[in-house]
Amino acid sequence: MSNANFSRRQFLSGCAAMGAAGASATLANLFHVGQAVAATSTASDYKALVCVFLLGGNDSFNMLVPLGAAYGDYASARGAIAVPEASAIAIDSAGYAGRNDDHRAFGLHPALGAGAANGGLSALYEGGSMALLANVGTLLEPIRDADEYKAGTSRLPSYLFAHNHQQLQWQTADGSAGVQAAAGWGGRLAEEMIRHNANDGTLLPELSMNISLAGQHAFLGADSVIPYAMSASGVERLVVPGADGGIRQSSLRRTLLGLLGVPNHLMADHLAATKQRAYDVAEMLSGLYDDTAVDTTRYPAESSLGAQLQSVARMIDISRNTLGVRRQIYLCTLGGWDTHADQTVRQGALLAELGQALHGFHATTRAMGIGHEVTTFTGSDFGRTFNSNGDGSDHGWGGHQIIVGDAVAGGDIYGQVPELRLGSALDTGRGRFIPTTSVDQYAATLARWFGAADIATVMPNIASFASADVGFMRG
């Protein structure tokens, strides 16, 4: 810990104790401190992981469509929800060590295509900044095939196919059955980085290393990491009645902040602590946030995810350039993926929004000069049944995910696409395919890139799987 950092922490705690009366002074000084830190620290050592969680279970078997010889089985299982072969955007999967030559030609859903308003994801894929990880999902140990699954001898995550529990499993992946509240792997990863003193940002007592743009989710929390939940529409400050600087306002502010520190009831105390944190961070950030501009033209219009990612870009800018933070983990979400019905229309719109938002965000990071420093990746409750229910699909298990960034070894498909045929070896019923890569492996690959020294601490069940690195990150 350098002296400069130490004094900064002292300074900021002092400001917090000073309360809002000194808010404007805090902001002014913060800029000053930020400039001083930026001048002395190695700004290049910044990394952010941005998780985009697709709530509801993305039907990724329509995101990555088999072409050629395998298309017939696909079309027959999917019926009315099949993506027409001619409309899929063929991608180069030459590097994919697929099952055999009959099953290694793939296309992306047309909504992810170059025809999209701002270029779309297929261009990122072809340009080497996007990878796909195939058939990843929740596992406690590898399961060879459906026979082994049906024999009931494998350890399984609890409550497969149930939204809430599979979200929890995805976001925690700690090798437990996932019944009780657990630390998220984003939370554990933050703890690991903090333990090795690799994050100056944790010296800011007010701002958590982990930031959610989407409310409370298990992913970002851990015993010693309380994520900060903020809004995509900016940092809102607490408004106290009365004229600014007047006796009424200052007295009320002091009084109501004072109340937050008095123990009362376990739940009330929890709320009070949250509110105090919210107050401190908002006082610290609001001016900075409002003064940070992000190019908004790259994003899809009226998009919740687009707004969240723009907010992430602003926060990264502030954190890196003004606060001197070196590691951050963000969570954004996009809902609506539970497409039991009307899937063709609904999923098409969602994929278009997802593709444009990810593309826009990547362009922003490049413009900020940190295309290599920010890696964005998707997760989702589960994949869906390969078999359709008429005009939709039901809850499944393994599914494909997207990873975007210039540090990604893109333009390839990683993992193993299952044989996309009902009744194939991995089909547990209706095309609920057993994952061939675990969330643990996916997370471990990202954690290693992020700089975690001890992967087994972050992903305690990683030893149950063959590899801790699926290979989609460079270096």
Place this chain on the structure above:
Amino acid sequence: MQSHHRFAVEACARPFSPRSRGTPRQGAPFARVRSAAAALSVAFATLAAGITSAHAQTACDSPLAASGAVARFLTQATFGPTKEDICALARMVEREGSEAKAFEAWIDQQLNLSTTPLADHFDPDSGNYQHSLSRRLAWFEAAVGAPDQLRQRLAFALSELFVVSEKDGTLSRRDGQVGLQRYYNMLLANAFGDYRELIERVTFDPVMGHYLTVVRSQAATGPDGAQPDENYAREILQLMSIGLDLLRPNGQPRLDRAGNRIPTFDQDTILAFARAFTGLNYDLGEVGDNPCRGWAGRGTDFTRPMVLCERFHDQGEKRLLAESSAAAIIPAGQGAARDIRDALDNIAAHPNVAPFIARRLIERFVSSNPSPAYIRRVADAFDNSGGKLGATVKAVLLDDEARSERIADRDYAGKMREPLLLVTGLWRAFDGSLEGLDPRIARIEPFGQSPQASPSVFNFFQPEYQPAIDTSTVRLPAYIADSGLYAPELQVMTELATIQTHNDLRVLIHGNANQVPLMLDDELAMLRRTPEELVTHLDQLLLAGTMSEALRAAIAKVIESPASNSDWPLRQRLYDILYLIVTSPEFAVQR
């Protein structure tokens, strides 16, 4: 405090003077509000034992000095105590000779009140968003003003159990909004009735049919062809009836020999229920018309129960929940109507239903961490009444664990106040006006909560949500220590939400300039003459007598501030006192 004279002229006529319901209003929506309010007045007048009747007000002393137990009970059982209700129930306690008897009499009275449906404020010429606001206004109007408070409160709880939501694209539109309100009225009408009857109405409701996509789910087109939609089958089992684990009658999970929980169903069970629920269609025809009409189209109807199209129903045998005391095997060839009835019988007769529903209702009314014994007693009430929700909620509210002040004093007791109740409580406590509500309705989304607007079928927050609370300094009973402390509502009380909600509550209380929508004449008079009585009064009314010393001291600072009258006028001081209470962490808890 030297500057009170100035306000003496405005001194209110009489404590607890009823808000004039005939205040002139303008505009079409208000005309409807007025007529609804007039109907309510009639209901008040005809209420024999009159808890909210006019004469209650004359019999009440000012300021409130009733036992906190009365306000506490009303906080659990209604959308927040009004002064009149506190007074009337306190008189019932005197008359009946005990709180227990009076509370039971109050509940019985409530169980016999007729239903106040949500009023139709929809303007057919307005757009989707205005329809949403009209629906929300109608909800608030009933929550704040309807005499059948227990039914209203229970229907709200049921709307969080049998979830449909305007966050669905189709339901966000005009027809959907009207359908959502009709669905809510269905919950209101059936709130005290049979659970089994209710799940049948829910299953046939076209709004649910759309929301959980069971509408037009059809029999498999072949072994590898399209299969029935599993959505509703899964969620009715997981979220609305039996949950994921086999339960003991006290709500605790049953364990196998190895100590593991035992799942209530597997994927085959889901498929069987999904097959039983095939053939439901929107009612797009005339009476007696072809129920298969429009099956392949996109036409919808959110006004009438769904109808059954045999052609698309799966006629095969179905194997349902074996643990149920009703038949688990539905024979082939029964037809859709009988299949669905049998499937719902099979669910309703599962031993999990009583403890599952008991726990869900306790969580909405009284406690996030009920003891197994409490769950058991409520589950027994459910079973012994043949699954009557009215009898069940009565058991929830009258149970020792709900009533005990000793338990309420524990620092994990009760629950976080349901976010919307922060606002309804304020409105009811100070006879807030509906005209005042209308222009503010769009901003009333405390902690993101708005009626029938949860992000998914999993409601706004999940019952199993466990925040990272340090309980190491507190002695917890085994049933909490073993499982951890649950606090579902805290899931939505994030940093962002605490600030937004704080600011929204400020706007609600302080309003714009002098247009504060609350009736505060009594309180202003108290602040002027006997400020110490005001504190006791607000403590009773808003916190059921549990106000902390710290909050008292905070209020005293406002009252005693030497600021001049122009710097801090008396009326502003009163608003600020309310503001401090309503935004305080302790007001966010209902214990």
